[in-house]
Amino acid sequence: MRLLVAVLGATLGGYLALSHEVLWVRIYGFTVEGAPDAFGFLLAAYLAGLAGGSLLAGRYCRSTAVERSGQLYRVGGVIFAGALAAFLVAPVVAHLVGRGVEPASTLPVFALASTCLGAGFPLLCHFGIRADELAGARLSYVYVGNIVGSTLGSLVTGLVLLDVLPLRELNVALAIAGAAIGAMLMLSASTTARSRVFSGAILVAAIASFVGSAPTLYGDLYEKLLYGEEHREHGRFAHVIERREGVVTVSRSGTVYGGGSYEGITNVSPLPEKDENRVLRAYLVSAFHPQPRDILMIGLGSGSWLQVLANDPDVERLTVVEINPGFVEAARRAPVVASALDNPKVELLIDDGRRYLGRTSRRFDVIVENTIVYWRSYASMLLSREMMDLSRRHLKLGGALYYNTTMSTAAQKTGATVFPNALRYQNMLIASDGPITIDHARFERKLDAWRIDGRPVLPAGSSAAQLDLLKEQDWRGGPTWEGRESILLRTQDDPIITDDNMATEWWAFGTYP
Incomplete structure (x- = not known):
């Protein structure tokens, strides 16, 4: 049963992690106007965060002896924290760029959020895999689940959901899904009524905060990413059109931008x-x-x-x-x-x-x-x-x-x-x-x-x-x-x-x- 939980958790976690990476590539690429090195820099920050999270989780697993239910509770807490961190990445980056921070200097924000995502996988393995002669085989099952989830995250989010939901709604949906997974793991590991009530309460509070804060946090996101410190002078875009192929924004004066780069003005x-x-x-x-x-x-x-x-x-x-x-x-x-x-x-x-x-x-x-x-x-x-x-x-x-x-x-x-x-x-x-x-x-x-x-x-x-x-x-x-x-x-x-x-x-x- 523990192995099944670990495999399912790794699958869902992989889906969420790669979905967030797809969105982060869009955000950072928009900020630097589609520069060719944007993906490489973002990927480096993302992988650095995953490695850092895995390192911290590994040290924790070696230094702490906790019963299985306690381990699962901590796994749920880490996944929950990762959902919150990922939800805040876009508005935090937009805020920094809107205050004049260079786009490259925002890369630690992506790395920090992926640190939370990276800690979940080793903690799941520590919970779900017994230290016996079948440990290697069981680890491969968890890896397969993670690879399947990561693949689905790239395909479903990148090719389907980006054509259905704008960035704000998609981030809210992913954050709610991550928080729900984390809260469910915490709830299943709870041994007292008080801890079960707490797990349910933080899930409800998280959903309410994600939905309630999104319009404010994401309201002028693309304006900040494009105009930087001058976003207030330019005002809000007349149109923001988000498709899987990219983001097209149109200013109120008719200037068209594709992926954060100037494309032209509607004038003949x-x-x-x-x-x-x-x-x-x-x-x-x-x-x-x-x-x-x-x-x-x-x-x-x-x-x-x-x-x-x-x-x-x-x-x-x-x-x-x-x-x-x-x-x-x-x-x-x-x-x-x-x-x-x-x-x-x-x-x-x-x-x-x-x-x-x-x-x-x-x-x-x-x-x-x-x-x-x-x-x-x-x-x-x-x-x-x-x-x-x-x-x-x-x-x-x-x-x-x-x-x-x-x-x-x-x-x-x-x-x-x-x-x-x-x-x-x-x-x-x-x-x-x-x-x-x-x-x-x-x-x-x-x-x-x-x-x-x-x-x-x-x-x-x-x-x-x-x-x-x-x-x-x-x-x-x-x-x-x-x-x-x-x-x-x-x-x-x-x-x-x-x-x-x-x-x-x-x-x-x-x-x-």
Whole structure:
């Protein structure tokens, strides 16, 4: 019976421990804007805490002789404490970041909470396994239970529950489950009515505190994690959309963030005084391609580029591949861009952009990637030489790849190396097998006639020629345009990004201004 309790306890404990790790990876990754080393640092803190908890529990087991019921009571108490500690991790980290503490300095919080989780397993083994010739076999059973629970925690919480419950409710549910397991073990080990009443009372109190305190503790969690000390000035988000693929937040001014990193602003005006997200770059497609009938856009972002391109009269088909449906929901809630989702030209696919290109046989006039900052996790999958070659094979004769380098010199060099023709406009690179010509007259003519939701994009009485939107200097005062030869000369000391070197993610960040 004791062995069965130990196996069941290890299974449930493994489920809760890995579920918490999944949530903690999300919290820490959001705080550091999806930095590639986020998972490694969090995992190190998590494992350090588990090791510390196991060490403390091992010393306790060797130094204390307690009857079996007392051991089980202590196991329940440790599991109960672990539930409370895990519940407090997210709000404590958010509080620290909101007070100006660097994200890396919050890692001890995760380690401390996992210390409580790590102490439960050796205590269960000490309770459930007799010190005889079958101890090894019994230990393997407990380990199997823990492995099964850990696997289920990753799969069920990571792939199912994160699509059903937001972070706050999921943390409350896990905390209640952990507290209930701990209290039940304490209750079953209680030998007096007084201890049984106490075990039941603390469970009721814990549930009430988890449910009652969650709205306050988690109310502005993502605001603190994103804005830090400035969270009060920015105010609460208009929308927080949580999916298993990630967290999309939208400020009240329409700024969209994915996983804690800037994605864009819902705005379609090309006018300099209104073009905070520089959406003029989307209109530029009409300048370098005479008839972009079939466009592939990898990444939805704020939806602004989709709205602009879907209303280009030359575009007949616009395929959008977005990996996170949360961005679709955010665009649906934004009046400026929502109509684009129902445009008959638009085909919206929830998929990985690179995987889609690897599977489809279609070719496109223009492939647009306005998707990710170069230093985030998995950026190499979109910026590598292999991705450039794949995109190149899916371009029609005279087609162009048009992608955001976010001023990474390595990303610019990679595209200019793979393609025989390249032209940089601000932070975007136009790359093609054919010559690239910027037709100012066509651009101005089309912009004058461009309408979105029945309204002209330029104010009445003005023309694109008068506004001179394609200026020679960018928003930083540097040259707006740069040719391939100049790019290769300027970036001669930079690496070419490959799937193997993952240069923008793991090389020194300072190399890429």
